[in-house]
Amino acid sequence: MTTINTRFPPGLTIIALLILAFLALFLVIPVITVFYIAFTDFDGSLTLGHFGAFFHQPLLKEAFYNSLYVAVMSVIFASLIAIPLAYFTVRFRFRGALIIQTLGVLPLIMPPFVGAVALQLIFGRSGTVNLLLQDWFNVSVPVMDGLNGVIFVESLHYFPFILLNLTVALRNIDGAMEEAALNMGAKGWRLFRRVIFPLALPGYVAGASLVFVKVFDDLGTPLVLGITNMLAPQAYLRITQVGLDDPLGYVISVLMIAFSILALWLSARVLKDKDFSTIQKGGNSLQQRTLNKTESLLAYGWIFLVLLLVLSPHIGVLLLSFATVWSYAPLPDGYTLSHYAAVFTHSNDMIINTLLYCSLAAGIDIVLGTAIAYLILRTRLPARRWLDWIASAALAVPGIVLAIGYLRTFRGLEIPGTDTMLTSTWIIIMLAYSVRRLPYALRSCIAALQQINISLEEAAASVGATRRRIIQRVVVPLMAGGILAGFVTSFITAAVELSATIMLVTRDSDAPMSYGIYLYMQSASGRGPGAALGVMAIVVVAIGTYISHLIVERNAMRTRPARTE
């Protein structure tokens, strides 16, 4: 029983409508605008002509295939890294599991476009590795050439998504399944291929589709590596160079959304039909065994190799940020602090901007997230689930598409009371951040509210507290941990977002760090300061990640006894 008396409590209804208005204005309408322009002719009639034009342009067709190719190959390589690691953690009892857990976080704290520059210096044609290989064996590996470079950077960055999802899925497999298979004579590779992997497939697909979507939408990495024949860079170039009226930019946007939705839908479908893992709860997990000497040597070897690969962008950026000159040599010539000095004297504004935009965006996110969570779980407003669905749909909208939608929808619109256009202020950047990160904060808030027993609110109500007072004094304080975790997640992911930023930044003084890093990297003497700014971004994200980890842990500890009723 809840404390609701009417179906439409006026206060909550107004809040729900306000949230709906916000989502409509800053998510639904801009996306619909993009679709509308992609499908209409100049006279407003419906047409598929722009899509025809798209596939008639060899460059765009090539960009389309390249994007697909890069996304698929990145999934494959990320899987090659992640699958053995996930299998090791679940199957074997050994200390490497802890390293693997760390491995799963390290890449995520660095934006891929920052790592790309460093990887060029380490694995590029004349990078550290190739110079040494040439010296020793007279061979070189072209991992950073052209599309290979994008694939390499993206798979190193995003493999944790597969690792984390797959590990959970493997853990959930009922040990009885394995025993049955063993009884029937399946062993070794056959056991893995025919029984264990299919059972873990839903987890794998969830991770893999996420990797696909992220790679498909990424704008920063190809741009930093100088690759423009992919979809996201083409959309960016067309809109900024040909102009906001160019229909092909919108066609690319629609294609990008379509593929995002397709991948997410596919993973949802697979998860729905084939979720064997939770059929039986309480059974044993897969058998764990200890490794013999050779096996553990092999396992540690693989882990060590991956660790080295995963850490190489971090090491590279750090070296570059201290390097005087790094050219055609395995390591920089000398080291200096001057790049950090340059960043602090000239680019203080960017750091402040990042802190300002991201805190405001994350602030909006947790207010909306808490409100939506409350409306869903504690009221009976009709269609309240829609708020959740609409907000979560932001996941399928690439940053660049949202930005294009904003620029077009709010074109020429002046902020009331001033003669400044909305699209030339930082407010639009902040709004884009908050809409794109809302799903993260929302999940966090919903989880937090689900953990609060409703009897606490009923107790408060029974001693005469109004709903407003209950929310203020009971619900929000109890949710605080989850809300905070949501804030931090939104904040750190927004701090390294580039694809919407790069479209929406109009003047240098409004630019956040992510844009600054990109801008610096466009000139010879800017590489050092750019890397220094990159290191600072990594530090911000790392601290944020650690804080959110602490909050979640503490929260789990605090709520655990309460849940055993």
Add this chain to the structure above:
Amino acid sequence: MKAKLKQRLKYTFLTLMLASAPSAFAGTVTIITSFPKELTQAYKSAFEKANPDIKLEILNKNTVSGIAYVRETPAGQRPEVFWASAPDAFEVLGAAGMLEKAGDISNPDVPDKIGSFPINDPSGLFLGQALAGYGIMYNTRFLKAKNLAEPKEWHDLLKPEWFGNVGMTSPSRSGTQHLTVETILQGEGWDEGWNTIIRMAGNSSALTERSFGVPDGINNGQFGAGPVIDFFGLSSKFSKFPVEFVYPETTAIVPANIGLISGAKNTEEGKKFIQFALGKEGQALLLKPEISRLPVLPYEKMENIPEGYPDPIKLAERSKVHFDTNLSQKRYYVVQSLFDQTITFRHKELQQATQAILDAEKKLGNNPNDKAKTLLDEAKKLAWSPLITADQALSDEIQAIFQGDKKDVQVSQKISKLQGEWNSQAEANYKKAIELAKQAGNA
């Protein structure tokens, strides 16, 4: 107490909103530019110091995006100053009526011409602010490691030992690369020029997607050498990278320009900035090591020119090329398209053909027999000649196709057809050249 805090928060938020709209302040000059942060930062600091009442805002966009931005911003909201390398960008803006005459604020100490090229637009719509030449940038460590001689002229990059060691970009990706290609074409003539360009591309290990990719690749040793605009090379050199930059004889010195955008808010303040950039102080900033551009102000009017700093007036005197802007503009899209269809999109085949020819040459040595020589010459001709002649490029037939309205479906189909023909013709030529070169090697 609480109310007071609320009031204060409200006030803070309001100021934040206002602060986000700096152009609402009187005396803000917004500059739209493609120049890197080191340059804009230096001008911002110096100008704001000299004019404390004016605030400088930088909008960093590449030249083409810059034009699109100005075009799409309604009059009254536009930035004040446009500042970029490519002269054609200013032509476009001028033709669209988006530039205001600025002839009256030019610096009288700046000469009218550099070589045969006018520094300021004759109609006064835009002014030369710096000069730029094109040349070869190379990485000294790379050269030492691979035992390569220092290049001095474009032809040095065509030698067999340079195979796989050059980096280049396409003129369709970079306005400055277009000028380099056009300079070589005008300096050496159409057929000779294309021969140089195609062979240089054949020796290139990659064609980068943007102009900065070439100097960046040379800085970090991905490429040994490549054609770049001088300030990329010089600023890297003066930032202590192990690189050098030389001007070949076939080079053109052309101005990078600055112009006043019409329909801006603070035109008077914008003029002040242009005057500053053209004055003695603004010109001296160009000499900073991390900027390293050539001033338009003659050196006798300036002080403290760094040791070994190139003198544009001398370079222009030495240069063989009399750059013809009209010719360049007339065949602008033809050159771009020909380059992309036969070089950029067929780079792999071109590399293979170049390798086959170089291998055959090496095998045959200095005294090839007649048969081998004929075969090899035929292979070279197929691989390294332009598909159309200089006259064809300017012919009414091809001009009509490229000058047409690209939004017209028929026009765009004609372009696609022509481009497709060039593309497949180039592929066939390269394949045939490989075959002939192999035969020559065995003859």
